[in-house]
Amino acid sequence: MSKSVDIVVVGAGPGGLYAAIEALKRGCSVHVFDKKGVIGVPVKCGEYFPVRKEMEYLLPNAGAYMNVFDVPQEAIDNECKSIRIISPKGRAFEFPFQAYVLDRTTLEQGLARQVEQLGGTIELNSPVTLIPNEKLLVGKNVEHAVETKVVIAADGFPSKISRAVGIQTEENMTANNVAINYEYLMSDLNVDQKVTEMYLGTEFAPGGYGWIIPKGERTANVGIGIRTSYSKRNDGKGYLDFFLHDCPLTKTKLEGGRPGPMIADVLPVDGPFKKTYSENVIAVGDAAGMVMPTNGGGIATAMITGTIAGQVAADHRSNKVPLSEYERRWKEAMGVPMAVSTNLRRMADHFMGNDLLFHLLLRFLKTQGIKDVITCRPPKGLGPFVS
Numbered sequence: 001m002s003k004s005v006d007i008v009v010v011g012a013g014p015g016g017l018y019a020a021i022e023a024l025k026r027g028c029s030v031h032v033f034d035k036k037g038v039i040g041v042p043v044k045c046g047e048y049f050p051v052r053k054e055m056e057y058l059l060p061n062a063g064a065y066m067n068v069f070d071v072p073q074e075a076i077d078n079e080c081k082s083i084r085i086i087s088p089k090g091r092a093f094e095f096p097f098q099a100y101v102l103d104r105t106t107l108e109q110g111l112a113r114q115v116e117q118l119g120g121t122i123e124l125n126s127p128v129t130l131i132p133n134e135k136l137l138v139g140k141n142v143e144h145a146v147e148t149k150v151v152i153a154a155d156g157f158p159s160k161i162s163r164a165v166g167i168q169t170e171e172n173m174t175a176n177n178v179a180i181n182y183e184y185l186m187s188d189l190n191v192d193q194k195v196t197e198m199y200l201g202t203e204f205a206p207g208g209y210g211w212i213i214p215k216g217e218r219t220a221n222v223g224i225g226i227r228t229s230y231s232k233r234n235d236g237k238g239y240l241d242f243f244l245h246d247c248p249l250t251k252t253k254l255e256g257g258r259p260g261p262m263i264a265d266v267l268p269v270d271g272p273f274k275k276t277y278s279e280n281v282i283a284v285g286d287a288a289g290m291v292m293p294t295n296g297g298g299i300a301t302a303m304i305t306g307t308i309a310g311q312v313a314a315d316h317r318s319n320k321v322p323l324s325e326y327e328r329r330w331k332e333a334m335g336v337p338m339a340v341s342t343n344l345r346r347m348a349d350h351f352m353g354n355d356l357l358f359h360l361l362l363r364f365l366k367t368q369g370i371k372d373v374i375t376c377r378p379p380k381g382l383g384p385f386v387s
Contacts, residue, residue, distance in 0.1 A: 003031065003146050003147070004146065004147040004148070005028075005029040005030060005031045005146060005147075005148050006023070006028040006029045006030065006148065006149055006150070006313075006314075006317045007020075007023045007028050007029070007030045007031075007148060007149070007150045007151075007152060007310075007313050007314070007317070008030075008031050008032075008033065008138045008146055008148040008150070008151050008152070009023075009030060009031070009032045009033070009151075009152045009154055010032075010033050010034075010128060010138065010151065010152070010153055010154060010155045010160075010161050011032075011033070011034060011153070011154030011155035011156060011285075011287070012032050012033075012034035012036070012039055012108065012112060012122060012124075012154075013108065013154060013156065013285065013302060014104075014107070014108065014111065014285070014299055014302045014303050014306065015154040015284040015285030015286075015287075015290075015302030015303060015305060015306035015309075016032060016034075016152065016154030016155075016284070016285075016306060017032070017108060017111035017112060017114075017115055017306070018068060018111065018302075018303050018306035018307045018310065019152045019154060019284060019306040019307070019309045019310035019313070020032050020115045020120050020152075020310065021111065021114050021115055021118065021120075021310065022306075022307050022309075022310025022311050022314065023310040023311075023313050023314045024115065024118035024119060024120050025118065026310075026311070026314035026315070026318065027314070027318070028313070028314045028317055028318075029119070029120075030115070030119075030120040030121070031120070031121045031122075031123065031146050031148070032115060032120060032121065032122045032123065033123050033126045033128045033138065033139075033146075034122065034123070034124050034126065035125070035126060035127040035128075035155075036124060036125075037124055037125050038124070039105075039108050039109050039112045039122070039124070040104055040105035040106070040107070040108035040109050041105055042263055043104050043105060043185075043263070044181075044183075044263050044264070044265035045104055045265070045298075045299070046183065046211060046213045046221045046223065046296075047077070047101050047102040047103070047104050047213065047215070047221060047299075048080075048099055048100075048101060048102075048196060048213050048221075048297065048299075049069075049071070049099055049100045049101070049102050049299055049300065050069075050097070050098070050099045050100075050297070050300065051069065051079075051098045051099060051100060052066055052069040052070065053098070054097060054098055054099065054375075055069050055300055057375060058300075058337060058375050058376055059300075059304075059333065059334045059337055061332060061333055061334065061336070062304055062333040062334050064333070065303075065304045065307050065308070065333060068300075068303040068304060068307055069300070069303075071100065071102065071107060072107075072110060074103075074106055074110075075102055075103050075104075075106045075107035075110060076100045076101070076102060076103070077100075077101050077102065077103045077215045077216050078100070078101040078193060078214055078215050078216035079098065079099070079100055079101070079194075080097075080098070080099050080100075080101060080193075080194055080195060080196045080213075080214065081096060081097075081098060081194045081195065082094055082095060082096050082097055082194070082195050082196070083095060083097045083195070083196050083197075083198065083371075083374065084195050084196070084197045084198070085197075085198050085200070085362065085370050085374075086197060086198070086199045086200065086249055087200055087358070087359040087362045087363070088200050088201040088202070088355035088356070088358055088359045089355065089356070089359040090248070090249055091359065091362065091363065093362065093366070093367045093370050094195070094367070095367055095368075095370070095371045097196075097371075097374075097375075099196065101196075101213055101214065101215050101216070101221070102299070104299075126139075126140065127140070127160075128140055128160075129160045129161070129164060130151065130161060130164045130165070130281075131145050133145075135147050136148050136149065136151065136280055138151055149280065149316075149317060150280055150281075150282065150313045150316060150317065150323070151280060151281045151282075152281075152282050152283075152284060152306075152309050152310070152313060153167070153281055153282065153283040153284065153287040153288075154283075154284050154285055154287055154302070154306060155287055156285070156286045156287060157178075157266060157267060157268050157286035157287060157289075158173065158266070159283065159286070159287035161281060161283070161287065162273070162281070162283045162287045162288065165278040165279075165281045166275075166278065167273055167275060167276060167277070167278060167281065167283045167287075167288065168273060168283075168287070168289075169273070169274075172268055172270065172273055172289060174229075175227060175228045175229040176207075176227060176229040176270075176349070177268060177269060177270035178227065178228075178266055178267070178268060178269065179207070179208050179225040179226065179227055179266065179267045179269045179296070180225070180226055180227070180228065180236055180264065180265075180266050181208075181223055181224070181225045181264065181265045181266070181267060182223055182224055182226075182236045182237060182239070182240040182262060182263075182264050183221055183222065183223030183224075183240075183262070183263050183264075184221075184222050184223065184240070184244070184259035184260055184261075184262055184263075185215070185219065185220075185221055185222075185259075185260040186219060186220055186221075186222045186254070186257040186258060186259050186260070187218060187219045187257065187258045187260070188218055188256055188257055188258050189214075189218050189219065189220050189253075189254065189256075189257040190218070190253070190256070191212055191214055191218075191220055191253060191254075192214065193214040193216055193218075194214070195214070196211070196212070196213050196214070197211065197212040198210070198211050199211070199212075199243070199247075199249055199250065200355075200358055200359075200362070201247070201249065201355055202230065202352075202353065202354075202355050203242060203247065203355075204224055204239050204240075204242050204243040204247050205224040205225060205226055205239065205243070206226050206227065206230035206231040206232070206239075206352075206353075207226055207227030207228075207229060207230030207231065207349075207352055207353075208224065208225035208226045208227055208230075208296075209224070209225060209296075210222075210223065210224040210225075210243050210247075210250070211223055211224075211225075212250070212253070212254075220257075222243075222244065222254065222257070222259070223240065224236075224239055224240050224243050225267070225296060226239060227269070230352060230353055236264060237262060240262065244257070244259065267286060267291050267296065267298065268286060268289040268291055269291060269293045269296070269345065270289065270293060270342060270345070270346075271289060271293055271338055271339065271341065271342030271345075272288055272289045272290055272330075272335075272338055273288055273289040275327070276288040276289075276305075276326065276327050276330070277323045277324060277326050277327055278323075279323075280323070281323075282309045282312065282313060282323055282326050284302060284305040284306045284308075284309045285298060285301065285302030285305055285306065286298055286302065288305060290302060290305050290330075290338075292337075292338065292341045292376055293341045293342050293344070293345035294341045294344050294345050294348075294373050294374060294376060295341070295374050295375075295376075301334065301338075304330070304333060304334065305330050308326055308329045308330050308333070309326055311329075312325050312326040312329065313326075337376035337377070338376070340376050340377060340378055340386050341376040343386035344373050344376075344378075344382075344386050347382075347386065348361070348373075365379055368380075
């Protein structure tokens with residue numbers, strides 16, 4: 001066994017790095033494991049990140065954590081001014097909404113430097129798990145394990161750490177509760193660089209949606225999210241290529257664009273897991289189900305839950321604060337919007353398998369109602385059903 005620290009963080013994404021920074025600031029020793037060989041590479045994300053004022057609207061009770069949205073300028077590739085939703089029948093609904101499109105690699109590498117400057121250590125190329133032992137060990141094996149008192153699971157979804165302690169369960173892995181995302185970073189595009197577009201339709205994104213997220217200089221993250229409970233074939237790349245080349249809603253807009261390598265990832269889309277901590281583990285970000293189901297956003301929630309986890313883990317070491325305090329704090333900060341978003345997604349599921357019905361639903365909601373859904377608020381008249 002090589003070392004012993006107060007806190008081990010598994011996963012060097014935004015959630016894990018924010019957790020490490022907060023714990024280090026409070027005097028804890030911290031070791032971070034990550035399976036990647038380079039921090040922030042590859043990027044498996046649309047990189048869409050609402051500005052601080054929009055997050056204050058989205059999460060009105062999370063004011064204590066809004067500093068996480070003050071990202072450095074060098075980590076911002078583009079700034080969008082609005083969101084445009086396109087129904088399966090081509091009807092567009094647009095509303096103002098400011099967001100950055102990040103250079104997530106730059107963001108995460110900057111956070112990693114902060115971790116090391118504060119005295120933390122980061123070990124790459126290290127897919128790890130909890131090792132059965134009378135002590136709490138994390139590592140590839142006993143010989144190369146780190147002993148700790150608290151583990152913060154920030155290892156994405158599905159999470160080895162969350163699953164090992166029962167935080168992630170089989171219910172979280174059902175086809176209806178998991179989105180599979182496929183994306184290209186495309187160049188040479190003639191798309192509006194100030195508008196993020198979301199497309200609905202079963203031909204290219206069954207159970208999810210397609211997106212065009214502009215990154216500036218004629219580039220964009222272009223992708224789809226699908227749920228296999230709605231898809232007719234097991235062909236994610238086929239759905240994505242249809243969205244690029246054959247979909248009547250997008251083929252002209254994306255014509256001439258050059259796709260880079262395809263990336264794929266999975267996300268939990270049924271809201272936070274029923275329990276997000278165990279005796280000595282706290283789960284954050286995707287490893288705890290912290291993705292907003294009605295918009296797919298997970299960077300912001302990872303940062304907030306990571307911040308809270310780092311604080312609580314440090315307080316647990318210094319003052320024996322119970323780890324249950326983590327769950328109390330994140331629920332206080334964003335429990336209601338996350339519950340509303342989850343219930344709205346479940347309600348929308350009744351329409352998502354039929355393009356005409358979903359088109360009519362969007363027309364019924366109108367622009368303001370659609371904005372409410374995207375921003376995790378009950379549309380007018382639906383509050384009693386989704387809160």
